Amino acid sequence: MMKFYELPKLSHRVYYVWLRNLYSHKRFIVSTLVGNLGEPVIYLLAMGVGIGSYMKLTSGEPYLNFIAPGLIVSSVMFASIYECTFGSYLRMIHEKIYSSIVSTPINTDEVVMGDILWGTTKAVISGLIMFLVVMLFGIGSFIKLLPIIFLMLLVGFVFSSMALIVTALAPNFDFFTYFLTLFITPMFFFSGIFFPLDEFPNAVKIVSSFLPLTKAVNISRFMMQGSILNRNVLYDVFILFVWGLILYCLATLLIRKRLIK
């Protein structure tokens, strides 16, 4: 049995946890996707098409081109956040799925990883649909698909892990509202999706530059504009990896602490 501080113990059994979630969600997959996509698509239309018609970038490109890469990764973020807060909390506390799985040879660490990978899966699907929507507006191309999928996997993993940390600490569903309004929404606006942060004080810029969403938006923008192998991109990818690793380990430790008594 794992101790609180031990490194995660994983095996192929992670797949069965993921499979369980696939089985349970195959009935609702359409409705949840529509739900997760709603927000970014509305921003795309309202900001990109609505406000965007009054604005032109200095480069001459339409505003929509500026925000589209950020909205793709934020749709990934929102999908993973919703899945691994509300979804995971429901599974863990209300449906007792976690405790029924750990009574088999599968351990808590594998349940955590399975749920994170499931959140990542749903997030990537949301992101891909968003990518297609953006393509309908004539932005991006299928050549970008492979690097973009890689980015989506990474972003999905980072935010699923982050969400599971919140789930491990949540006393009830209301807790997630705080997390969303006090952390996720500000991050959404200050990650450079809609406007560069040049006009803001240094403190804001520095904090923002370390946030995982800011990194994801930067990478996405580079990728969509074609310059994939760039030193800045590699640095940002590295930072996202570090975020993923730290958040994942923390999520595992905190779920262990909550469940193993």
Added chain:
Amino acid sequence: MIIAKNIYKRFKDIVAVNGVSFTVEKGEFFGIIGPNGAGKTSTLRILCCLSPLDEGLLTVMGREVKVDDRVIKSNIGIIPQESDLDIDLTVYENLYLFSKFYGIENKKSLKLIEDALIFTELKAKSNSKINDLSSGMKRRLLIARALLNNPELIVMDEPTIGLDPQARHFIWQRLRRLNKSGTTMLLTTQYMEEAEQLCNRIIIMDKGKVISEGNPKEMIKKEIGSEVIEVRVEDAEASIISQIEKNLQNINYKKEKIGDTIYIHSQNDNGRDIVNKLTGMNHLYIHYRPATLEDVFLKLTGRGLTE
């Protein structure tokens, strides 16, 4: 099959399991009984490797719970007290995914699921949603689920709590049948009738300790005797009690008084004599019955409310 040596489990401010030792042999039907908060469920959870052992030694099938949790969990079937069935899935999908969790190949799992459904008479419900099942069917499905890995040991926490008599008897029969076919069974229960019906050996736990151990019938004989006469007294207790004592002069008996009821334990099968001596008295409700495990339980754990 199971050896527990001086095991301890502590939570923040309580000691749930306070130095418990017992052994379960292969093929036994073993019961842990006790009031709420006695430490039964905690003991079970440690045994199933769901809760870490704080102190002591506990081996299941020769393997230590602290070390070989994966191996132990692969070889036992667990029937939890509260349903943790997957309500998003059908009956069949529940079993299918559990067979996956146990790492059973698809070829084998079809047969195992089929057998488990037949054994618990749930075949017709294969495609039902969990929420459409009655509580008795849910419990049967939990049993079916616990059989998928062909366990050598089945561990049950209050397997018939909250069920109607039909459902309860069905489950008892199935559990006995499993035991007859060689599976070692371990259950906790607060229903004494259940322990008497099923178990060949029990321990009684109270406040985290084992307070008695043995075969249920022998324990009844030793602690109580063979018969009990319950006498419920209405008013004027003191005077009626002294009246009873007077009527039963020269008769060999033991008695315990709890609230408004006096439990008279007859000695040497003299219950009929006692009843005859008491029938003349007014305001008495008399119930003459065989002694049960409940009498033992109440005698040993005290009759006050434990909560």
